[in-house]
Amino acid sequence: MEFRHLRYFLALAEELHYGRAAQRLAISQPPLSVAIQQLEASVGARLFDRDSKGVRLTPAGAAFRDSAQTLLDRAEDACALARDVQAGEVGRLRLGFVGSTLFNGMSAWLQAFQASHPKVEVVVIELNSQDQIDALLGEELDLGLVHTDRLPPALASQPLYDEPFLACLPAGHPLAALERIPLASLSDQPFILFSRKGSPDYHARIVEICRRQGFYPRLQHEGRHWLSVVSLVSQGLGVSIVPAAFQRAGIQGAAFRPLAEAIDASAVFAAWRRDSAGVLREQFLATRPGAALRA
Structure with a gap:
């Protein structure tokens, strides 16, 4: 049985006339007759009665008609779904993100994408950079927003935006009275840094920033998320150097200079598997409001 057999059957079932049905299908009558005979042989039942009075559906044909229409409708729906998925109009995007993107316009980005792709399900998961890299390699994420472009060969990336680093101090700290903080003035302060395990590259960058100013940070605590780092600072447990986005986090007790x-x-970089399908990813990246994602 072929889908064309079902289309021919339904046309004849509506017209109940071989000539009109053939004209409607833009074929001649002999191929239509052959197709109906082939369909009846495949079904194992006579679907039409033909005599001098015309063409009539048999009880078997009448019963078959609704199912045949349903089959065709489902086939057309399946074809439409496949086209929509290929075009990036339907599907599921699993998006990982680092905390700083929450304060750099990610919600506006998501809203813009969902407005233009209402049939796409976007699942967002906050993970540090290393956990996102692992999830991308394990095919648990489709796209990651990470703080590093030092990636395994299986992953590709593109830069999204950058922002300055700020000194983060307890609000009552004497240095918070300064408009700008010399890095060397933090050399004897207890530091709270992003976890080396959570983002080795980012941790190393902060250490290198301090080393260039003649000291190594006196590491007191580590956090797996930047918000944890800022929260620890706000409670007077140390100082840190953090992306500027976190001054918009509204954490009381933390001062940014x-x-x-x-x-x-x-x-911040977008990262993905080189061998992954890219339509949804490319469309999501294309909807990023450029001005909104800048510090």
């Missing part, structure tokens, strides 16, 4: 020295910015 520009650094006196010019240092490399904090960068």
Whole structure:
């Protein structure tokens, strides 16, 4: 049985006339007759009675008609779904993100994408950079927003935006009275840093920023998420150097000040598997509001 057999059957079932049905199908009558005979042989039942009075559906044909229409409708739905998935109109996007993106316009980005792709399900998962890399390699994420472009060969990336680093101090700290914080003034302070395990590259960058100013940070605590780092600072447990986005997190008790020295910015990258399908990923990246994702 072929789908064309079902289309021919339904046309004849509506017209009950071989000539009109053939004209409607844009074929001649002999191929239509052959197709109906083939369909009846496949079904194992006579679907039409033919005599001098015309063409009539048999009881078996009448019973078959509704099921045949359902089969065709489902086939058309399946074809439409396949086209929509290929075009990126339907599907599921599993998105990992680092905490700083929450304060750099990620909600506006998600809303813009969902408005233009209402049939796409977006699942967002907050993970540190290393956990996102592992999840991408394990095919548990489709796209990650990470703080590093030092990735395994199986992953690709593109830069999204960057923002300055700020000194993060307890609000009552004497250095918080300064407009700009010289890095060297933090050399004897207990530091709270992002976990080395959570993002080895990011941890190393902060240490290198301090080393260039002549000291190694006196590490007191580590956090697996930047919000944890800022929260520990706000409770007076140390100081840190954090991406500027976190001054918009609204954590009471933390003060943010520009650094006196010019240092490399904090960068966010999109990362994905090189061998993964890219339509949804590309469309999601294309909807990013450029101005909204800048510090």
